[in-house]
Amino acid sequence: MGQTTITLNCDMGESYGAWKMGSDEKVMPYINMANIACGFHASDPEIMSQTIDLALKHHVKIGAHPSYPDIAGFGRRSMVFEPQQLSNLLIYQIGAIKALCESKNSELKYVKPHGALYNDMQTDHRIFEAVIDAVSCFRVPLMTLASQQDDEKLEIADRFDVPLLFEAFIDRAYLANGLLAPRTIEGSVLTHRDDILSQLKQIVDYQRVTTLDGFIIPIEADTICVHGDNDDSIQLIQEISTFLKGKSNR
Template sequence: MSKGKITLNCDMGESYGAWKMGDDQAVMPFVDMANIACGFHASDPSIMIQTITLALQNNVQIGAHPSYPDLQGFGRRSLAMTPNDITQNVIYQIGALRGLCQSVNTDVEYVKPHGALYNDMMVDESIFEAIIDAVSCFNLPLMMLATQTTDQHLDIADRYDVPLLFEAFADRTYLSDGSLAPRNLKGAVLDNEDDILNQVKQIAQYGKVRTLDGCSLLIEADTICVHGDNEASIALIKKIRHALLIDED
């Protein structure tokens, strides 16, 4: 079981031009870490700087949220890219966010890949190493799925001297192999308040969750991902924060 404070992280800055996604203004006060889209699955320079400024105002850590170059698919489609191409694309995205951060006297503090890139790195060591290679250029930690982390992942990260942050999900169910249940499976996304809060409490208090296929899965998490794209989930984020504060006591 993870020791110490479990932080909350949330994907943010995912609007694009006139298209709005989420309610960052309402969510930001209740999270510890903002995973800010870098323009390849969502966001643009104006949205990025707005989100950076909002994070600063709320004393929230800023993380780069790079993806495959897939605006049309919101980064949820796997693309055929060489490891070298992935490394260069991730460096480009982190560099863009870092430049905007430095323009307001702050910086990126960690990296969490988005969508298909996140899922692919957990099952393909060449993709994981390509991302680790990119992240190592900035001396930042990489956030990854706690339940699928292997000794091979740890060895690769150690070789590049990249610290790791282990993540669990509040509103996604798991399979017994530690992977997130695919979104097309019934029950893959939790939408019931009690179910979500119970999963958060299981992770924080007992270091485990019940999987979609009925197993008990151990989770050692540093951080829990929450989503805030509607009014109901914003209210829930407040309750998740409260539940974690109680657990710390």
């Protein structure tokens, strides 16, 4: 009997005008889900359109990757909005990429917030509800941190009838409370191949992860996030993709 397939997702389309970021063309063949920036932390209409075309070429699911309006800080700075204001900002971004998908006879499949917004919604239920409220308009799932499931979040998602996709990171360290270690902490980003593959295998084979502070916490993921912004990471993504396909074929 085969295992449940764990998909591979990656943040894509984060170039902006003449400024190029990432290696989307090299990464796209190896992933299952593309989180495409919507213009508020990176990207622009032309980049969004090109990235959608690339995803369609490789039969990759298209997700919206909205953020706080923070191009200068790449969406990594927390910002304060009233819940309805935040929902409106998200509806604006998600609606843009949904319209571009439909212009190409394709569909938006899910939403994954970016950066500080993603982190903030893990710890603040008001922000989580504002995000869910916006996503509910599009009748697609919301991707969120697997280690941060709690009864109140699940109740909010059920109330708005929004399915959740649970995500794990293999190149980011975790804290004992299940949150990602802030990038300001030494060791928060895993850079060595062996460390990344070890965390991948621990999550996939044992549904747990060893935290930066030495604890072991449970983590059951539907999808794994990878980052592909240099040649070494692209080779690693190929290995990760092969590993996951091997698990799903058992």
